[in-house]
Amino acid sequence: MARPQVPILCYHHIRELKMPAKASSGYEVTPAEFAAQMKILSDSGYHTVLPEQLYNYLVYGDPLPSKPVMLTYDDTDEEQYSIGKTEMDKYGFKGVYFIMTISIGRPHYMSKEQIKQLSDEGHAIASHTWRHDRVDKYLTTPHMDRDLKKMVDNDWDLQLVDTRKKLEDIIGKEIHYFAYPFGIWSKAGIPELKKRGFKLAFQLSTKRDAEEPLYTVRRMIVSPTWSAEGLLRTMHSTFGRE
Numbered sequence: 001m002a003r004p005q006v007p008i009l010c011y012h013h014i015r016e017l018k019m020p021a022k023a024s025s026g027y028e029v030t031p032a033e034f035a036a037q038m039k040i041l042s043d044s045g046y047h048t049v050l051p052e053q054l055y056n057y058l059v060y061g062d063p064l065p066s067k068p069v070m071l072t073y074d075d076t077d078e079e080q081y082s083i084g085k086t087e088m089d090k091y092g093f094k095g096v097y098f099i100m101t102i103s104i105g106r107p108h109y110m111s112k113e114q115i116k117q118l119s120d121e122g123h124a125i126a127s128h129t130w131r132h133d134r135v136d137k138y139l140t141t142p143h144m145d146r147d148l149k150k151m152v153d154n155d156w157d158l159q160l161v162d163t164r165k166k167l168e169d170i171i172g173k174e175i176h177y178f179a180y181p182f183g184i185w186s187k188a189g190i191p192e193l194k195k196r197g198f199k200l201a202f203q204l205s206t207k208r209d210a211e212e213p214l215y216t217v218r219r220m221i222v223s224p225t226w227s228a229e230g231l232l233r234t235m236h237s238t239f240g241r242e
Contacts, residue, residue: 098128
């Protein structure tokens with residue numbers, strides 16, 4: 001908790017807005033705005049970091065590059081590969097892809113081959129459950145203690161172990177990092193992550209928990225209404241780095 005936070009951005013769809021930005025759920029950024037955001041990060045001297053670097057910084061105090069930032073992508077959407085990777089490649093940036101495994105190979109989602117390529121090129125592949133609606137209530141609901149009694153070990157293993165094993169088989173590397181579905185966390189779910197070997201878990205919006213900072217790593221969804229300059233201002237105000 002004493003170490004300064006690293007700005008961590010979260011993207012979902014990179015596409016033309018399907019509705020006015022005000023009505024959007026906030027999960028879309030246009031390709032032009034995404035390109036402008038990558039450029040301003042590079043022009044401003046930012047360097048991307050990956051989860052293992054963040055873990056070693058938080059736990060052991062390992063140094064990070066100057067002006068670190070983490071770029072994360074949720075839910076396996078294909079444009080995160082075709083647009084996200086293409087723009088990051090221009091600046092030598094690397095991203096973190098939180099994969100929802102039920103989507104792999106489906107229309108408009110990434111294939112196994114694309115996920116493997118991302119990993120081979122130095123991007124991080126991490127876990128994001130099998131399917132959100134099967135697990136979100138157990139990780140996030142206010143009545144967690146009661147609801148956890150309804151969830152048997154096989155369900156936890158489906159969402160946290162089987163999905164990780166599938167991804168590890170694709171990329172040929174171990175996976176120790178996880179993003180909560182919808183970015184919402186509960187203390188009752190953290191022991192399930194710990195005993196299955198996850199080292200960091202990423203949430204959205206709320207502040208880190210003082211008792212469990214490694215399992216409540218804060219991210220920020222990039223809004224469709226922000227300019228590139230607005231992104232930098234919000235990063236500074238949210239994470240406190242210049």
